[in-house]
Amino acid sequence: MKIRYMLLHAYGMGGTIRTVVNQANAMAALGHEVEIVSVVRRRDEPQFRLDPAVTLRTLVDQRAGVRTDSLGRRVWRRLRGKIVPFGEYAAAYFTERVEKAAIAYVASVEDGVLVTTRPALNLISARRANPGVVRVAQEHMNLGSYPETLRAEIARYYGAFDAVAVLTDSDRRDYEAALPGTRIIRIPNAVHSVNQTPSRQEHPVIVAAGRLVKQKGFDLLLPAFAQVAREHPEWRLRIFGTGPKKAQLRALIGEHGLSAHVTLMGRTNRLDDELARSSVYVLSSRFEGLPMVMIEAMTHALPIVAFDCPTGPRDVLTDGEDGLLVPAEDVAALAAALDRLVADRDLRLRMGSAAAATARAYAPENVMPLWDDLFTELLHTRTAPRLAG
CATH class of the missing domain: 3.40.50.2000 (Glycogen Phosphorylase B;)
Structure with a gap:
């Protein structure tokens, strides 16, 4: 099974990055062909350990710096973009060049599972990915925290996904109400290990x-x-x-x-x-x-x-x-x-x-099989009609 994960910045330190890297490592350990696609790159090395079997690709290398306008402000795009709305918290990353690179990559994928991991990337996948690809949107934030402009885009386009994965039962209920008819599945993030040194309660x-x-x-x-x-x-x-x-x-x-x-x-x-x-x-x-x-x-x-x-x-x-x-x-x-x-x-x-x-x-051993089962089921559902014919 080919599984591709798109992250905004796979070289960063955020919680979403950590959990997606853990998931990619686990899928590679199960024998799947796994790639992490970092839309931008601003550091030399990833901050979290990658399994050697996981391929890491960058679309836009920004280590030389981020282009700014004459007032020293980050350039978002000269013209309003086609997909990523201002209400997305990471909208400033999506210069015209960055958005075009993300769209081009998504449109080039022809098989396997494509997992996108934030609203900007989810919207790009929903609108530009090849319909023959299994598309899964991961939502790492609750729906109510997004501005109305972004919630409207989610309601309009997320129906294109084979599944939208959320983290909690509260999220599942909110997304089901916003996206009737779309498959919403709760899979929590996994910690990297539950076998940790316990606190001895000795230090204030x-x-x-x-x-x-x-x-x-x-x-x-x-x-x-x-x-x-x-x-x-x-x-x-x-x-x-x-x-x-x-x-x-x-x-x-x-x-x-x-x-x-x-x-x-x-x-x-x-x-x-x-x-x-x-x-x-x-x-x-x-x-x-x-x-x-x-x-x-x-x-x-x-x-x-x-x-x-x-x-x-x-x-x-x-x-x-x-x-x-x-x-x-x-x-x-x-x-x-x-x-x-x-x-x-x-x-x-x-x-x-x-x-x-x-x-x-x-624990990973409790969470990761849920992803493996979901991807296997979605791929089977997609290919079964072809086999029957």
């Missing part, structure tokens, strides 16, 4: 991780942690990730007097080690798809404190058993939940043990 460290962007809500986490630090000054907060909000977050750290308590750790290739040496994981996002770093933290027997944001945390956690869910964007409630865990090691151990058990549902 809370961990958060993600891009330093508004979505991740670190501007809400800092004032919440400030309340915790006043009562428990020995505790520290470490935030892993990079992004455009770094300067704003540094300013907030200073404003709340947290310079000795909070560290912006930047990017790391050793997050598993950091999680094993911490005692609580906190998710402060305004919205999510399926928060994979949170689930990876659970594999280390870490209890979770999370905003009950759309979607993901409630689909994974049972409040009071493996973590604490608090109302979305409620800073005082987030502070109170953190304080509850910080003050009670026995509770952290009990919830951490339950979290590790919950995370086993996301």
Whole structure:
């Protein structure tokens, strides 16, 4: 079976990239012919390990820099593009050249399974892919987080797919309502391993991780942690990730007097080690798809404190058993939940043990066969009429 995965930037560090690379590696290990297509390339080497059997192809190499206009702004396209709408969060990547390269590649594929992994690429596949190819759209974000302009494009074009794969039951219900008659299937992302070193609950460290962007809500986490630090000054907060909000977050750290308590750790290739040496994981996002770093933290027997944001945390956690869910964007409630865990090691151990058990549902050996079965079924359905004739 030929399986092609299209990623915007396979050389990056995002959660979608990690999960798609894991999936590609698993499909290659099952003996399939697997290719990852990186629409753009801005780094020399991939950040996640690729199985040697997986082919990596780049459509537009941008390592020499991104073209800008006379005001220093990134050029999106000189004329409005044909497919990718402005409402897509990665629209700025899709210069005229990039969009044309993606369209040309999609149109050139003649067999096997083509998996696209974000709305921009899904829309290109829906509108330009060869109808003889099995097309699967992966959605890694909840439908309600998209602007209305993008939701309208999804409703208009996603019916062309053989299947649309979403991450949670909440997502499945939303996409079924928006796309009547289209096959919507829930397959969660898999963690890279559930056999991780458990936290011993010996270090007064809370961990958060993600891009330093508004979505991740670190501007809400800092004032919440400030309340915790006043009562428990020995505790520290470490935030892993990079992004455009770094300067704003540094300013907030200073404003709340947290310079000795909070560290912006930047990017790391050793997050598993950091999680094993911490005692609580906190998710402060305004919205999510399926928060994979949170689930990876659970594999280390870490209890979770999370905003009950759309979607993901409630689909994974049972409040009071493996973590604490608090109302979305409620800073005082987030502070109170953190304080509850910080003050009670026995509770952290009990919830951490339950979290590790919950995370086993996301083990590769449980998730990857679902993809293999789906692709096999779709290819059989596509070719069966020809064989019968």
